[in-house]
Amino acid sequence: MTREIYDKAVLLIDDANGEDPNIEISEGKEWPKELLYSYRMSDMLERYKSETDEVAKLAIRAQHIQRWKSPRNAYPMDRAGYHQWRTDLYKFHAVTAAGLMAQAGYDEQALERARTAISKRKLKVNADTQLLEDIAGLVFIEYYMLAFAEKHPEYDEGKWIDIIRKTWNKMSDDAHAFALSGALKLPEPLIPLIQKSVVD
Numbered sequence: 199m200t201r202e203i204y205d206k207a208v209l210l211i212d213d214a215n216g217e218d219p220n221i222e223i224s225e226g227k228e229w230p231k232e233l234l235y236s237y238r239m240s241d242m243l244e245r246y247k248s249e250t251d252e253v254a255k256l257a258i259r260a261q262h263i264q265r266w267k268s269p270r271n272a273y274p275m276d277r278a279g280y281h282q283w284r285t286d287l288y289k290f291h292a293v294t295a296a297g298l299m300a301q302a303g304y305d306e307q308a309l310e311r312a313r314t315a316i317s318k319r320k321l322k323v324n325a326d327t328q329l330l331e332d333i334a335g336l337v338f339i340e341y342y343m344l345a346f347a348e349k350h351p352e353y354d355e356g357k358w359i360d361i362i363r364k365t366w367n368k369m370s371d372d373a374h375a376f377a378l379s380g381a382l383k384l385p386e387p388l389i390p391l392i393q394k395s396v397v398d
Contacts, residue, residue: 204252207302211236211260214298218266232262235337242337246376247329253308254326257315258333260295292317321368332373335365336382339392344385355391362395 218230236259243250243258250258268287273279292313299309315326322328338346347358366374374396376382384392 200252203303204256207256207299207304208259210298210302211256211263211295214264214294215262217264220266232265235262236260238337238341239333242333242340243329245381246333246336246373250329253304253311254315254329256299257295257312257326258330260298260312261291261316261330261334263291263294263298263316265291288317328370331368332370335369336373336377338365339377339385340383344388347385347388358388358391359395362392366396 212233215233215236216230218232220231221228222231222234223229224234239261240255240259243255265287268283268290270280270283273283273286295316296309296313299312304312311326314320314324315330318327318331320327321331343362347353353361369377377384378396
């Protein structure tokens, strides 16, 4: 029964993310952007901590659930607007994911675990939240950091070191070790900068 509920939740999450009108190309194939992101999150989790339980797996898969429905440009394009967007986005993702999990048959205890992790509450003290943050950081480094860098050629080395360190500092020691072990595909042009950024 538990496996049946889990599989139904995965299907609901994938169907929701599959509605993304934004398309990303990966290995010559077109993907709805957030569906591809969710697959990358789940794949990274399997590589990093495959023994994770199903509630944490679902929270990680649903981290960006239907993100396109809350666009950044719907908020003021300043620092305060950015922080309000992020806060509201975490709540939106948490509520949406929990709703789909409830539809699949999960109880309130499981839903609260997922909501806590997806809304990024209790980072560093809640295991689910920390694991989600670890996976998000690892996925960003492997798949998105180089593209982000190419979009911002105006950033100098100091700005990049600050960005990398902010990501790095949210991650656990285990995630740091994984990233530097050779298990993570670091973006080659940025390796010297990454190494410089994470030196204590």
